[in-house]
Amino acid sequence: MIPAFDPHALRDEFPILSEQINGHRLIYFDNAASAQKPRVVLEAMEQLASHGYANVHRGLHVLANRATEAFEGARASVARFVNAPEAAEVIFTRGTTEAMNLLAYGLASSIQSGDEILLTEMEHHSNIVPWHFLRERRGAKLVWAPVNAQGGLDLEATLALIGPRTRVAAITQMSNVLGAVPDLPRLADAVHGFGGILVVDGAQGAVHFPTDVQALGCDAYALTGHKLYGPTGIGALWAKRDLLERLDPFNGGGEMIEIVTRDRVTYAGLPHRFEAGTPAILEAVGLGAALDWLMSQDRAAIELHEKALHDRAVAGLKAIGASLYGESPDKGAVLAFNIPGLHAHDVAQILDQSGIAIRAGHHCAQVLMAALGVSATARASFALYNTMEEVETFLAATERAQARFARVRPQQAGAHA
Numbered sequence: 001m002i003p004a005f006d007p008h009a010l011r012d013e014f015p016i017l018s019e020q021i022n023g024h025r026l027i028y029f030d031n032a033a034s035a036q037k038p039r040v041v042l043e044a045m046e047q048l049a050s051h052g053y054a055n056v057h058r059g060l061h062v063l064a065n066r067a068t069e070a071f072e073g074a075r076a077s078v079a080r081f082v083n084a085p086e087a088a089e090v091i092f093t094r095g096t097t098e099a100m101n102l103l104a105y106g107l108a109s110s111i112q113s114g115d116e117i118l119l120t121e122m123e124h125h126s127n128i129v130p131w132h133f134l135r136e137r138r139g140a141k142l143v144w145a146p147v148n149a150q151g152g153l154d155l156e157a158t159l160a161l162i163g164p165r166t167r168v169a170a171i172t173q174m175s176n177v178l179g180a181v182p183d184l185p186r187l188a189d190a191v192h193g194f195g196g197i198l199v200v201d202g203a204q205g206a207v208h209f210p211t212d213v214q215a216l217g218c219d220a221y222a223l224t225g226h227k228l229y230g231p232t233g234i235g236a237l238w239a240k241r242d243l244l245e246r247l248d249p250f251n252g253g254g255e256m257i258e259i260v261t262r263d264r265v266t267y268a269g270l271p272h273r274f275e276a277g278t279p280a281i282l283e284a285v286g287l288g289a290a291l292d293w294l295m296s297q298d299r300a301a302i303e304l305h306e307k308a309l310h311d312r313a314v315a316g317l318k319a320i321g322a323s324l325y326g327e328s329p330d331k332g333a334v335l336a337f338n339i340p341g342l343h344a345h346d347v348a349q350i351l352d353q354s355g356i357a358i359r360a361g362h363h364c365a366q367v368l369m370a371a372l373g374v375s376a377t378a379r380a381s382f383a384l385y386n387t388m389e390e391v392e393t394f395l396a397a398t399e400r401a402q403a404r405f406a407r408v409r410p411q412q413a414g415a416h417a
């Protein structure tokens, strides 16, 4: 039996959570967009900036060594966090978006016209647009795996789409709208059976589930710092060494080379080959601190806690007649919804007046919005520091918003945003 997780015990570690917003204590349910940062992350960056800062890798002085040690220590933390076989397979990027662009660019020269790239309808644009580049530039064909009626990935239909032309399947570990969690090990086996590779967008999944890239069976995995209680502008790509060694370098410049002459260039080994220029040193160290902190928490208990928040919010929203998107049994703690007759943006704005931050819009998932037949949804997304009292306050505010709107425009009740 997993002991219950008490979010109150660590809320003090997040300075922003005691802020007043519009005269109300902040309730932050926009975690899937970007999570708040614990003091340990802010302090790690401050400490390095104040006492250990210099450029990394090339220095021959104390500060350069200190900074390099902290930077490479952060890489080791990422490797531990995803259970990478070796830290050199971890490439620092600006986030998941850059990781996906790096992969798609690096693979481009090996993609032939008609080669297939399998995506799901629930991908974030950062795991769609880089592959569209390969469609436009290399003649690749994008193949779309469907979402089922429950808002999960239709596994059987997806497996049927994987075949000898599938070079890459690029699939989310957890949808940022539906919360759905596809069966990645099963998909990995299927893709590998035809000699393709499985690329996983871990931007959301890494936050809610302990991640083991070896158990997932994937070939590449991307995560992003700011959703993982870390800083912006930093993320990581893990990929198998033999895949990384097959990729064309992405950015050119200092640090990623071995020898540069007038008519030739040779490249550095991993991971430096993919890290041109001065990296985001402070941010990488902040990410390392965030991951170390997260790994020190009871993640199984956190998962149950977040699920309890999610399930209570689902029940409360259903009780007021909201439409919910994404009700597959295995899902992470994000909740997309619409209130009949009320535009998602209005819901977000009304809640904001009560100090409650949620998201509204297409969530960078326009293909999914089209499949769902909506242009936008509201979205509440939960983090380990959220509490059941906050969910109750959110539900009460949502109910008030619905009642207020029903009085103002009763004729439109039932219409969807």
Ligand SMILES: Cc1ncc(COP(=O)(O)O)c(C=O)c1O
Residues within 6 Å of the ligand: 032, 033, 094, 095, 096, 097, 098, 124, 126, 127, 172, 174, 175, 176, 201, 203, 204, 224, 225, 235, 364
């Ligand atoms: C599923 C998913 N993938 C990728 C991203 C992009 O992350 P970033 O903007 O940090 O690169 C997001 C961000 O919302 C996301 O939710």
